[in-house]
Amino acid sequence: MKFKIFMILITIFLAINVDSLIEINEIMYDPEGNDNDKEFIEIYSDENKNLTNYTIEDLSGGKDILVLRKYFNSNYSLIVEDGFDYSNINASIYTIGATIGNNLNNDNEIIILKDNQDKIVDIVNYFDSFGANNNGKSLERISIEDYSNNMMNWRESYVLGGTPGKDNSVFNLNFNDLIITEFLPNPEGDDDANAPGGEFVELYNNLDYKINLEGFNLQDDFGHKIMVTNVNSNAIEINSKSFSVIYMNGFSGFLNNDFDKIKLFYGNKLIDEIIYENSKEGFSWSKINNLWKVLKPSPGEENKEEIINNGKSSLKINKIYLGKDDEASFGDSFEARLEIYKGNTSKNAIDVWVEDDGIKVSRVSNFNIYTKFQNYTINIPVLLNLNCNYKYPDGKYYVIAEGLDLKDKKEIEINDINNKLCNIKEENKKIVNNEINYEFIEIPNEINSSENINIKLKINNNSTEDKNIEISSYVYKGRSIISRDKIEKRISLPAQSSILFDLDNKLDSHVVPGEYKLKINFKEEGKRADDFTTNIRVVENQEKNYNNTNNIQGRLIYESSDVKAKNSVPLIMILTLLIIVIFLVFRKGL
Numbered sequence: 001m002k003f004k005i006f007m008i009l010i011t012i013f014l015a016i017n018v019d020s021l022i023e024i025n026e027i028m029y030d031p032e033g034n035d036n037d038k039e040f041i042e043i044y045s046d047e048n049k050n051l052t053n054y055t056i057e058d059l060s061g062g063k064d065i066l067v068l069r070k071y072f073n074s075n076y077s078l079i080v081e082d083g084f085d086y087s088n089i090n091a092s093i094y095t096i097g098a099t100i101g102n103n104l105n106n107d108n109e110i111i112i113l114k115d116n117q118d119k120i121v122d123i124v125n126y127f128d129s130f131g132a133n134n135n136g137k138s139l140e141r142i143s144i145e146d147y148s149n150n151m152m153n154w155r156e157s158y159v160l161g162g163t164p165g166k167d168n169s170v171f172n173l174n175f176n177d178l179i180i181t182e183f184l185p186n187p188e189g190d191d192d193a194n195a196p197g198g199e200f201v202e203l204y205n206n207l208d209y210k211i212n213l214e215g216f217n218l219q220d221d222f223g224h225k226i227m228v229t230n231v232n233s234n235a236i237e238i239n240s241k242s243f244s245v246i247y248m249n250g251f252s253g254f255l256n257n258d259f260d261k262i263k264l265f266y267g268n269k270l271i272d273e274i275i276y277e278n279s280k281e282g283f284s285w286s287k288i289n290n291l292w293k294v295l296k297p298s299p300g301e302e303n304k305e306e307i308i309n310n311g312k313s314s315l316k317i318n319k320i321y322l323g324k325d326d327e328a329s330f331g332d333s334f335e336a337r338l339e340i341y342k343g344n345t346s347k348n349a350i351d352v353w354v355e356d357d358g359i360k361v362s363r364v365s366n367f368n369i370y371t372k373f374q375n376y377t378i379n380i381p382v383l384l385n386l387n388c389n390y391k392y393p394d395g396k397y398y399v400i401a402e403g404l405d406l407k408d409k410k411e412i413e414i415n416d417i418n419n420k421l422c423n424i425k426e427e428n429k430k431i432v433n434n435e436i437n438y439e440f441i442e443i444p445n446e447i448n449s450s451e452n453i454n455i456k457l458k459i460n461n462n463s464t465e466d467k468n469i470e471i472s473s474y475v476y477k478g479r480s481i482i483s484r485d486k487i488e489k490r491i492s493l494p495a496q497s498s499i500l501f502d503l504d505n506k507l508d509s510h511v512v513p514g515e516y517k518l519k520i521n522f523k524e525e526g527k528r529a530d531d532f533t534t535n536i537r538v539v540e541n542q543e544k545n546y547n548n549t550n551n552i553q554g555r556l557i558y559e560s561s562d563v564k565a566k567n568s569v570p571l572i573m574i575l576t577l578l579i580i581v582i583f584l585v586f587r588k589g590l
Contacts (some may be wrong), residue, residue, distance in 0.1 A: 021046050022147060024113055024124045025076070025141045028162050029104040029469045032136035035117050037083035039104050040164055041111065042076055042091075042143060051077055051094055053116040058101035058109055062305035066094040076165045091165030106133060124148050131156030131212070138162025140170045150213060152267045177206040180264055181243070183274070184284040184297050185255035192562050194234060195247035199255045200299055201262060202245050205238035210236050216271075218246060220300050234300060245299040259283075278377035280339050283319070294375040313343040315350070315406040317399060321379070322412070330361070330387035330417040336399050336410075340376040343404075350403035352380045361414070363387050366538055387417050390519065390533040395478035436461060436469070436524060446537045449513060451504040453483070453536070455520070461493040468525040473503050475536065477516045479536070482508050512540050 027043035030138065054066045056079060066079060070086065070093040077092040081100055086093045104111075107128045113121045130151060137157045140562055146153040158169040182202035185191075189282040191199055200401060201218055205211050213228040213236050230236040235244040248254050255262070259277040263270060276292070286295040286303040293305060321335040322328045329504055336352055348370055354362035362384045369376055382399065385392070394416065398409040442456035461467050469491045475483045483505040493499055503520070518536045 002238065022049055022051075022113070022115075022121050023141070024111060024122045024142055025144070026138050026162055026164065027104070027111065027124065027126060027167060028132075028138040028159075028164070029109060029126065030133045032107040032134055035103060035106075036099075037081055037085075039081060039100050040084065040138075040162075041079040041100060042162075042164055043079065044141075045075055045077065045115065048073060048092075049077075050076055051092070053409065054094075054121070055114045055118070056096060056100060057112040057114065059105065060102035062101050062487075064096035064101060066096060069093045069095050072165075074165065075223070078164050079107060086164075089165040122148055124154075127151075128247075130154050132162075136160040138164075140168035142168075142170050155215070158210060175266060175269065178211060178238075178264070178271055179204050179287075180208065180262060180272050180274055181287045182284050182298065182303055183255065183262060183276075185260065185276070185279040186257040186281045186283075188282040189253075189299070190252050191257075192248070192252045195244075195249045196299075198233070198250065199248040200245050200297075201248075201255075202243055203264070203298055204243050205240060208240050210237050210239050213244060215267055217252075217265050219263045219265060220254050220255075220256075222258075224251070226251055226254060230424065241267065242481050243300045280375060280377060283375070313345050313404040313406060314339075314341040315401060315404060315408050316340075317401050317408050317410040318377075320399060320412055322411055328384065328414045329393065330384050330414060333381055333383045334379055334412075336401065336402055337381045338368065338376070338378050338380060340378065340404075342372055342374055342376065344372060345404050347404050350380075350401065351382065352382055352399065352401050354382060354384060354397050354399050354414075356392075356395075356397045359392075361387070361397060384414065390417070393478070394517065436463075436467060436522075441451045443518075443534065444536065445534070446539060447507075449507060449511050449538050449540060451507075452516065453503075453507070455503040455505075455518075456500070457503060457520075458498060458500050459491065459493060460498045461495060464495050466492065466494050470523045470525075471520065473505055473520040475505055475507065475518050477514070482516065507538065511538055513540055551559055 018527060022043060022045045024041060025044035026040075028038065028040045031038035041056065045051075050068070051066050052068050055068065056064045072090055072092050074091045077094060077097060078089060079094050079100065080086060082095055082098050084095075108126070108240070110123065110125045112123050115121050126139055130139055131137070131154075135156075137160060139154055140157045140163065141148075142153050142155055155170045158164060180201060181204040182200075184200050187193075187198060190197070213233065216228045218226045218228070226232065226246070226248065228236070232249040233244050233246045237244070238244045257279045261275045263271060263273040265271060274285075274292070279285070280294050282297075283294045284297040284299075285292050286298065286305075288295075288303050288305055289292075295303065295305060298304065314340045317336055318339045319337045321337065323332070323334065328334055338350070338352070340350070348368040349366060350369065350498055351364050351366045353360050353364040362382050365380050365382050368380070380401075392414075394414060396411055396413050398411055401408050409412065437460040442454070444453060444455075453473075455473065457471075459469065471489045471491065473483075474481050489501070490502070491499060491501075505518075514537070516536050516538055517533055519533045522532075523547050
């Protein structure tokens, strides 16, 4: 049957008179109750054409000739059955007998209009899915310029009985009166929850009659599209001066929290659009007096502005932006996004910083907000201290936001320092002052968990005075020290002298293999301490590569003169041999 219909349509389209200005404009194919004497077909003509001897055909194959019963100077003509009451219809009336064709089918029908020379003027293939089936309404054409067989060009009439002899009710649909009035991009909990939870968009019908939302769709700025159906909306038909809520119903990625654009379409026609950014969790964007405000959600209800929390202020660190690697090092800057509501308070200042146990490790960023009963979403830059002398340990810290008599904090982790800002090269780390020079002869970067950490160190006293120095070292990760004892040595170093010695750290027996840090502190009596920190890897006994002791080789921090002399011997021998070979070759050539 479908193939037969398809072939009929192909044949008809090949023969259709494309120059015709006469179109089938409205069809009452399934009136409420008994169909007899109630079915009609409305024809639109821009020239008030006389349709006498035109014919109407349907799927049954019968041909009905139009007979003029009443002339009226109108662009509309009505084809009706005998007994149809057209006394109050201002249009030309044509009859075709007891029935239109073999009665108009209620599920699927093809209507063909031909002129008096048997040429096809227009054709419509409708289905009951288009609407207007046994509910007292007709099927109306939306646009006289669009194709007759475009299903999107037909809608159920908005009035009972249809509009015979009048402009179609769908012509009068002012799409500007169907508007977006509220949307919730960032609900509390799961954004992708199924209806009635999760994200939603609310529409308002400002027309004087009900609107069916079939054929409408929502789109975002990234090409996502959601058709409005009776599954994802609380009302597929919006009564006059009423709302319909369209739920995203688990559709992920449609309403972004930071920035997006919502567009309402009917078919391909843009009806309304909204651009927004920086949504507040748990609050919707609501339209009041043509202004958008952040308020408590009220889906399906009139938007009302109210003082949130009875005038109480709120302060929350919503998110921390640490950069593309999502990591923070001392010396770096990052942004903290604050969600603030200023209630009934005269205080204006907000401060943001990073600390641990009251010790600040960043500069304090501050700003002021002045308008009461107002929501704010603000990104605040925060600059971490350099920590070039490794004063602060790596690990967890807190971003603090304080103001309006409120305080909030969010945990972050800071690891390592910004070497570029501190002007430190990893391979050349060295502790130097004007009088005391510390040189690392050997320092490991990998050890077994059962081994001691042995560090060979040389200290040069360049001053003319004796010096008393305290040296300690330990291994840690975050705030946990894993060396069993904090080894301390006190050294008395005469003027203009040097000393070589070893530092040993023994690890805890329960240490877990992984990456750690080794810190060495140097304190000259009466002066502030210096320190040095480097990375060290702890491995299981069987993991260690004994072919590479990883002491000073390949990772030299400082090389003393005697070590340099030993390392230079192979090079001298190679150069000497090379000179001898060149001499012999040259002599033989002579």
